[in-house]
Amino acid sequence: MGEVRKLQKKLRQIENLEIKISLTSEERFKISRKAELRSRLAELQLQLSGPQQTLGIVGDGKKEKMKRQVEDAPEALPSQTPPASKILKGEEESRPRETPAPAARPRKTGGGAETGRRQERTEPAEVSAHSPDVSGGSPDSDNQRLVQQEEAEFSSLQSSWEKAKFRLRLLEGHNDIVTCVVAVDNLVVSGSRDTTVKVWHVPTATEHKNLGGHTGGVTCLSAPPPEYCRRLARSLSLSDKERFILSGSADCYVKIWALSIGQCVKSIYTFNVVTALCFVPEEDGYIITGSDGGKVQAWSWHTFENCQSINAHQEAVTSIQSQGPLVFSGSTEGGVSVWENRCSDQDPLRLLHHWSSEVTGCGGGPGGRVTLSPRGDRVLLAHGRAWLKNLHWRSGTMSRLTNHSSITGVTDCVHQTGGLLIGSCYDVANGESSLNIFSLPQCRYLASLTWPHATRVLCFATWTTGSGDHRWVTGGRDLIVWEQLPSSGKQRGDVTARRDSRLESCSLESEGDTEDDEETDEYEEKDSDEGRDSGCDVTEDGGSASWLRCVLQ
Template identity: 85%
Template sequence: MGEVRKLQKKLRQIENLEIKISLTPEERFKISRKAELRSRLAELQLQLSGPQQTLGIVGDGKKEKMKRQVEDAPEALPSQTPPASKILKGEEQSKAQATPAPAARQRERGGGAEIGRRREGTEPANVSDQCRDADNEQHLRQEEAEFTSLKASWEKARFRLRLLEGHNDIVTCVVAVDNLVVSGSRDTTVKVWHVPTATEHKNLGGHTGGVTCLAAPPPEFCKRLAWSLSLSDKERFILSGSADCNVKIWALSIGQCVKSIYTFNAVTALCFVPEEDGYIITGSDGGKVQAWSWHTFENCQSINAHQEAVTSVQSQGPLVFSGSAEGGVSVWENRCSDRDPLRLLHHWSGQVTGCGGGPAGRLTLSPRGDRVFLAHGRAWLKILHWRTGAMSRLTNHSSITGVTDCAHQTGGLLIGSCYDVANGESSLNLFSLPQCRYLASLTWPDAPRILCFAAWTTGSGDHRWVTGGRDLIVWEQLPRSGKQRGDVTVRRDSRLESCSLESEGDSEDDEEETDDCEDDEDEGRAGRRDSAEEDGGSGSWLRCVLQ
């Protein structure tokens, strides 16, 4: 079993090496052994597999323990968390619904007298309570019927895939604007694609370092900038951040950079906050979060917010969420001020989130109301209830060798990418929101690892997605009628269905998984650490991804 874990560890390291640009001869030799290591791992898994479990998937018998816990536990009621647009108006209600475990413990501690009165049974049940129970039961039946219908529809879903060819390196970020897809790559370019024809529309060259992040301001904010530049009021703009320390603003129709902001730090994440005159929020490889005015393009605030590189920044109304390589998550409130607009509401360290992956880690986040979905390179999606710090996790892969690189929400769907480093299989897992119940998995032959994701819907309500990584691929949902054959295979993983949502009360598996990623036997680690110090302390996540 020890050799199995060592092989899994080496394969995970090789996958991280492959996304580097410059490789040493030693690193190239390690990558060349990937097929050999996968073959040896498959052989060991076959030898060690038994009627009770497959050790290559389960690992040390822990799957059986988790399976017993799931079977013994009562079925959890689906969360009733309201949509993000209503969360600030119903804060107290959402807090109670988003953290059922603490509420249950409080009832256990302080509700003894009430339980005693119920057990005595000296008074008849209140009619209103009976009506309320009946309404709840009816609501649950209706919710279950809706979920069953949704699950059945996704089991029949079909997608046609189209490859967008043009980038010379890994695609690190994508956004969708109308019928256009905009992608950024380590090859330093930003490309604009016309989706209906799957052709390159514009090649936006100007960055001197790898492009790490993109953002699309809403149309009303684009109109303000277009007016000030004497451009058409239909002009759309895109923001791009790069390792060259610049944020560039591009006009898509003319394909030109209309503004460049030098940030003095390698930009690793950014988002646009559509409040008041608008703000650009950037994250740097050194952990700094900065706010820039959309009106003047001047720096409004600089905060040393995280210990390592900021790998994700997202906005939700007046709130800004930032996540970092060491696993920390910060929640900020935008006070719409010319100076220091961001006020820290909460900060949760990597010890709380359980997402610490070391300085080379990568955390991406997707907020929804009081919850933030966290993808952190493990087999789970973590869920942080950011008002209380309560954590739960959503199973996103049936194998401990699975990694989750990104999470995205579209409509009533949560979509998590998963990649198995042991066999190279890649897929997208779909969950219903807000209950986070597993729907289906989508995959196709030779699917590459998915590092970024964007989604939108057509006028007829069908889904269109774009995924980036080694390949840039557009997913177009096919109509249910007709005899068209889709490129995507829809399947269901019973292991994901049986143990999808878990509390963070028992984190043994998570701790062991973290240990798996730390290769104390890797002879090159010390050399990389020394190199990091010589580089002046810049974030190693950025060097790993965009070096």
């Protein structure tokens, strides 16, 4: 087991090395040994666990893995099952499924709230078989019907995603890692470490515009809503239909681009490397930026002047998201801050809550990158581990959702859209990548999607067509547009939908140390210590911030 962990650490270090722009001869030699290390790790895992337990974790190559996935794919299910395109109906449909949980809580015999719900899901059929038919119904029978209805709806969703088909189209043009993506109408906008922002026309999968102007890697993008675009367009004597994109870069600039003319209409110098940004559509509008030094700044959309600068975090801000008047920021040390926008000309942000890494449990890892996805009273966090964290930001209560069945799994990004939670999944031990789909709000596992020669997904954006079908875009080494195909059509998709049985039993679990947790934490702590000897130099530039600096340098 000791050699297995040592190999896993080395592979993690190599993955961090590969995203650096310039490499020394020693680093190139380390990278050249990746295939050898993976092969040795596969042998050891087979010896320790046996082939049945390592199926899906260890493979003899991508072709064999994909062949196995196709052979294991489920048969087509009855036609009455609704297609995956009908899954997303907005928050209105996802909320009613939350109602059975409170009434069912008295049935719990231990564990957490979700454990109680899992017990209820298996009990109703047995109970209803022996319960008398009481006229008018009883609270217990009503509750049973609600639970059964919830189970039927979930089974329908799961069946739909097992049949989901997507066509993938590679967008070629960037010559370095794609760090950020956004979707605007029929356009995809991507930012890259190659310093460019590119605009892509989705229906034709062609490059529409190449926006050059940054002198450092592009780290973040944001798209203001149409009404705020119209205000700026009028002041610039442009069409009311003009759309704008914000880009942040390691060159310390935020640039505002007019998409139709492909030009930068405004540059804001921030005096700091910009590592994250978002747009807050409140009152006149605000641009919120985060820096590599942990600073959060607010800028007026009306005057483009700095309204506020706050030393909010100890290390680099890696993610900023807005939700109405609220702003959420996360940093490499694992801290999460929640701000309220008071819509004032000076100091518009007021801190509501700050939860440190001791609460979130997201700090100190080799990845050093926290990605946020807020909704309501909770924020889902991806932080380079095999699981996602769920923070109830008002109370500081934490829970955990397994996103990979091995400790060699890495979650780089998390995204919520309608009734779905999507987490990226990458295995450093074998280089396999997939997207895991969960239903909201219970975060129950639906399916995993993988594709030929899948590379690590570092950024993600989603939108739906007028007919309700999904369109996604993923970025990393490759920039790929996903277009959902009709489930009833004869056209074959490029994506393999499968179900990982090891994730089926996983659900949101309250934070608590188990034997597995302790083993994983011990492994990651040692991994961070050994990182001092790696080419990425984990300790030189602020510990866990090394991932970000490797990307930007």
